[in-house]
Amino acid sequence: xxxxxxxxxxxxxxxxxxxxxxxxxxxxxxxxxxxxxxxxxxxxxxxxxxxxxxxxxxxxxxxxxxxxxxxxxxxxxxxxxxxxxxxxxxxxxxxxxxxxxxxxxxxxxxxxxxxxxxxxxxxxxxxxxxxxxxxxxxxxxxxxxxxxxxxxxxxxxxxxxxxxxxxxxxxxxxxxxxxxxxxxxxxxxxxxxxxxxxxxxxxxxxxxxxxxxxxxxxxxxxxxxxxxxxxxxxx
Amino acid sequence: xxxxxxxxxxxxxxxxxxxxxxxxxxxxxxxxxxxxxxxxxxxxxxxxxxxxxxxxxxxxxxxxxxxxxxxxxxxxxxxxxxxxxxxxxxxxxxxxxxxxxxxxxxxxxxxxxxxxxxxxxxxxxxxxxxxxxxxxxxxxxxxxxxxxxxxxxxxxxxxxxxxxxxxxxxxxxxxxxxxxxxxxxxxxxxxxxxxxxxxxxxxxxxxxxxxxxxxxxxxxxxxxxxxxxxxxxxx
Numbered sequence: 001x002x003x004x005x006x007x008x009x010x011x012x013x014x015x016x017x018x019x020x021x022x023x024x025x026x027x028x029x030x031x032x033x034x035x036x037x038x039x040x041x042x043x044x045x046x047x048x049x050x051x052x053x054x055x056x057x058x059x060x061x062x063x064x065x066x067x068x069x070x071x072x073x074x075x076x077x078x079x080x081x082x083x084x085x086x087x088x089x090x091x092x093x094x095x096x097x098x099x100x101x102x103x104x105x106x107x108x109x110x111x112x113x114x115x116x117x118x119x120x121x122x123x124x125x126x127x128x129x130x131x132x133x134x135x136x137x138x139x140x141x142x143x144x145x146x147x148x149x150x151x152x153x154x155x156x157x158x159x160x161x162x163x164x165x166x167x168x169x170x171x172x173x174x175x176x177x178x179x180x181x182x183x184x185x186x187x188x189x190x191x192x193x194x195x196x197x198x199x200x201x202x203x204x205x206x207x208x209x210x211x212x213x214x215x216x217x218x219x220x221x222x223x224x225x226x227x228x229x230x231x232x233x234x235x
Numbered sequence: 236x237x238x239x240x241x242x243x244x245x246x247x248x249x250x251x252x253x254x255x256x257x258x259x260x261x262x263x264x265x266x267x268x269x270x271x272x273x274x275x276x277x278x279x280x281x282x283x284x285x286x287x288x289x290x291x292x293x294x295x296x297x298x299x300x301x302x303x304x305x306x307x308x309x310x311x312x313x314x315x316x317x318x319x320x321x322x323x324x325x326x327x328x329x330x331x332x333x334x335x336x337x338x339x340x341x342x343x344x345x346x347x348x349x350x351x352x353x354x355x356x357x358x359x360x361x362x363x364x365x366x367x368x369x370x371x372x373x374x375x376x377x378x379x380x381x382x383x384x385x386x387x388x389x390x391x392x393x394x395x396x397x398x399x400x401x402x403x404x405x406x407x408x409x410x411x412x413x414x415x416x417x418x419x420x421x422x423x424x425x426x427x428x429x430x431x432x433x434x435x436x437x438x439x440x441x442x443x444x445x446x447x448x449x450x451x452x453x454x455x456x457x458x459x460x461x462x463x464x465x466x467x468x469x470x
Contacts, residue, residue, distance in 0.1 A: 050388050052328045055335045055381050067327055069334040076327060092302055092311060093287045099304040100290045102334075106341060107351075114349045115362060116342075116369040127350060127362045134351040146290050153285050 003029035004061035006042045006054075011225040012177075012218075014070045014105065015058040020169040021074055023212040025081035031217065071098045074166045083166040090160065097150070097159060097167040104143045104174065108181075109226050111135050111233060121223075125232065132233040136185055140178075144193050147171060151195035157202055164206075171196060172203035177227035182234045238264035239296035241277045241289075246460040247412075247453075249305045249340065250293040255404040256309055258447040260316035266452065306333045309401045318401040325395065332385070332394060332402040339378045339409065343416075344461050346370050346468060356458075360467065367468040371420055375413075379428050382406060386430035392437055399441075406431060407438035412462035417469045 003022065007015030022029045032038040045066070046054060054068030060076070067073050075095050078084030084094045109117075114131040115124040147159075156162035159171070175196055178186045190197055203209055212218055221227055238257065242250030257264045267273040280301070281289060289303030295311070302308050310330050313319030319329045344352075349366040350359040382394070391397035394406070410431055413421045425432055438444055447453055456462055 049384065052324075052331070053381075053385075054331070055338075055378070065324055065327065067331065069331045072327060072331045072334055075330070089300055092300070092307055095310070096287070096289070096303045096307045099307055099337075103290075103341075106338075110345070110349075110351075114345075114351075115366050116345075116349075116374065118369050118373040131350050134353050138353040139351065143290070146288075149284065150288075 001028070001063055003027060004032050005029050005058060006032050006038075006045065006061070007058040009033040009039060010219060011222060012173075012227075013058075013225045016173055016219075017070050017101075017166075017170050018058050018060065018073050018077070019217070020173060020209065020212075021077045021081070021083055021166045023217075024164070024169055024206065024208050025077065025083060026208055027077075027081060071095065071102050074098055074170075078166050083164070083169075085160065085163070085165070094160065094165045094167050097147075098170060100143070100146070101167065101170045101174065104140075105226055107135060107139055107143075108174075108177070112228050112230060121228070121230065128230070129232060136182075136189075140189070141192075144174075144189075144196060148193050148195045151199060158199070164203075168199060169203060169209075172200050172209075175200040177221065180221040181227040181229050183229070184234045236263070236298055238262060239267050240264050240293060241267050241273075241280065241296070242293040244268040244274060245454060245457070247408075247456060247462075248293075248460045251408055251454075252305050252336075252401075252405050253293050253295065253308050253312070254452075255408060255444065255447075256312045256316070256318055256401045258452075259399070259404055259441065259443050260312065260318060261443055262312075262316060306330065306337050309333055309405075313401050318399070318404075320395065320398070320400070329395065329400045329402050332382075333405060335378070335381070336402065336405045336409065339375075340461055342370060342374055342378075343409075343412070347463050347465060356463070356465065363465070364467060371417075371424075375424070376427075379409075379424075379431060383428050383430045386434060393434070399438075403434060404438060404444075407435050407444075410435040412456065415456040416462040416464050418464070419469045 005015065005018060005022065007013065033042055042057065052066050058070060058073065059066060059068040060073045062076070067076050078094065084091055111132040112121050112128050113124065114127040121128060150159055154161055158164050158168045204213065223229065240250065240253060240257065242248060268277055277292065287301050289301070293305060293308065294301060294303040295308045297311065302311050313329065319326055346367040347356050347363050348359065349362040356363060385394055389396055393399050393403045439448065458464065
């Protein structure tokens with residue numbers, strides 16, 4: 001089966017958490033909006049009046065299934081490709097961690113868009129600066145401290161022990177993205193999260209991920225995605 | 236089995252989406268922080284260094300399982316209590332809708348807290364006003380228009396047909412909360428969402444929910460929860 005991934009063209013964004021899982025699994029997939037009529041196809045599916053229309057990208061077509069919401073897609077892929085425990089308890093635990101990543105991703109997005117996603121960054125520079133301050137002072141230490149603690153108490157190299165899960169892949173992306181968006185702040189901050197830095201490096205070194213990151217399937221970070229480099233916010 | 240629900244005391248908040256599911260199911264549960272040492276017990280579980288510590292309330296103890304993240308708890312309860320389809324496709328679809336409710340809940344919260352959850356509303360009145368404007372103009376119509384469309388194409392009284400799911404219960408709470416927080420705006424807005432208003436009324440009339448809403452187990456809305464009534468934002 002060939003998966004079809006639908007996501008906004010030209011950015012990593014939330015689609016990247018799905019791409020990393022597909023790539024690690026060595027799954028066959030089309031990144032649909034890279035194709036000529038991909039964007040039109042995506043919009044058509046979002047406007048469908050029946051079936052299971054998604055509220056927003058990313059969404060994944062897997063044979064007859066059309067699955068929306070990043071964490072929901074990962075819940076599905078995790079079971080199919082050995083990227084999550086098989087038992088219910090472990091499955092719920094990894095999903096819980098992923099939903100906490102989801103919350104963090106939104107807070108990262110809100111550092112540059114505190115007044116909402118419909119306005120431009122340029123129209124909310126002041127509030128963005130305030131929100132970024134609060135994010136780095138209060139919120140990020142809380143989130144990454146939480147994940148660091150879980151890694152510390154793990155019996156293996158990954159969040160839940162000796163088997164990599166999709167949540168590990170997502171945390172790689174968090175570290176990678178924060179390094180891009182806030183190089184100055186992140187450099188100082190990383191000293192306090194050796195576990196996450198180690199996890200990041202182990203993910204980056206996995207053969208499938210390494211090949212993916214070096215390929216042109218991986219978009220470069222840019223100022224249209226979740227992680228945006230604005231000098232005013234990285235002080 | 237008696238469930239234990241852990242959530243911040245005195246508010247509906249995100250815990251309410253779980254309470255509604257437990258009440259509809261007629262499940263036996265303790266709302267732990269109503270008890271004398273409940274708050275201390277909750278904090279202790281959040282500070283645990285092993286097991287599956289939650290990042291934030293609500294979380295649910297179900298025998299040996301400790302489950303965090305509202306949508307994840309509902310995923311679990313849905314399967315146990317017939318509040319979600321049994322087949323994988325239906326299960327994923329309801330979870331996808333619930334995760335979209337999760338996104339909406341956060342945007343509702345951000346109408347009064349655009350600069351982040353660590354500052355008081357009083358310290359972000361200006362940005363809150365701007366964000367509320369944008370929310371009512373752009374975001375809420377998009378979200379509720381989406382759910383209204385799904386209801387319209389449903390073959391039954393509920394989102395997915397003739398069986399009530401936890402996502403229906405959550406949409407009841409959305410309508411109820413918006414009516415509390417933004418009475419003026421909501422009154423005008425409701426004309427455009429007859430499907431959701433009907434769903435709200437049908438949920439409110441269900442015997443278990445009706446009994447719950449009339450009981451003292453249901454907290455009143457107040458200005459510490461997700462839905463807050465601030466006159467300056469309801470113009």
